[in-house]
Amino acid sequence: MPAPSWDLAITVFFLIGIIFGYILQREKIIATLLSAYVALVVTQIFAGNVFDFFQGNRTLFNQIWVKANSSPFTIRVVLFLAIIALLSAKGGIQGTKSKGILSPIEILGLSFLTTGLILSTIFYFMPIETREAFMASSRMATLVIKYYPAWVIAPVIALVALGFFRKSD
Numbered sequence: 460m461p462a463p464s465w466d467l468a469i470t471v472f473f474l475i476g477i478i479f480g481y482i483l484q485r486e487k488i489i490a491t492l493l494s495a496y497v498a499l500v501v502t503q504i505f506a507g508n509v510f511d512f513f514q515g516n517r518t519l520f521n522q523i524w525v526k527a528n529s530s531p532f533t534i535r536v537v538l539f540l541a542i543i544a545l546l547s548a549k550g551g552i553q554g555t556k557s558k559g560i561l562s563p564i565e566i567l568g569l570s571f572l573t574t575g576l577i578l579s580t581i582f583y584f585m586p587i588e589t590r591e592a593f594m595a596s597s598r599m600a601t602l603v604i605k606y607y608p609a610w611v612i613a614p615v616i617a618l619v620a621l622g623f624f625r626k627s628d
Contacts, residue, residue: 465597473574480570488566491547492573492614498542499580499611502535510534535584543577565621572614579603579610 480488510531582590582604593600603610 465593466599469578469597469599469603472578473571476574476577477567477570480566480573485562485566485569487547488569488573489618491543492569492576492618494543494546495573495576495580497546498539501542502539502584506531506535506538509538532584532586532589536581539580539584568617568621569614572610572617575603575610576614579607583607 480491483491510529582593582600585593590604594604
């Protein structure tokens with residue numbers, strides 16, 4: 460029996476993301492989307508310092524230091540996902556409630572785009588050689604990796620476009 464491919468893993472990740480979005484509803488999926496953007500920025504700015512700390516090159520409060528064998532990729536992914544989890548759960552960020560025929564479509568679209576943003580960012584954090592290996596072995600990975608700028612921009616465009624269809628209360 461052949462081993463499952465990365466295409467299957469990526470598809471399952473998207474399905475879980477969409478189901479997660481339906482469970483959370485629109486308000487929380489927007490919070491998760493905004494948290495992903497904040498996490499992307501914070502990770503880009505602070506990942507180097509956090510990596511230096513875990514390599515033992517920096518101290519915290521001039522007393523605490525850690526010597527760990529962690530890669531920059533691991534540090535970036537853990538920092539990125541931790542910020543998303545913290546902000547989504549406790550950050551006080553929320554979207555507006557939406558009703559009507561467009562709401563299920565909004566949830567589906569925003570869940571898909573949020574999942575794509577998170578997954579493509581994780582791939583973006585990988586070393587170039589690893590990304591190329593994924594692209595060589597998986598069509599889905601190629602779409603997620605190759606179109607990273609689109610995954611970053613598409614949720615913003617979707618939020619603005621959906622804002623035109625929403626009635627103000």
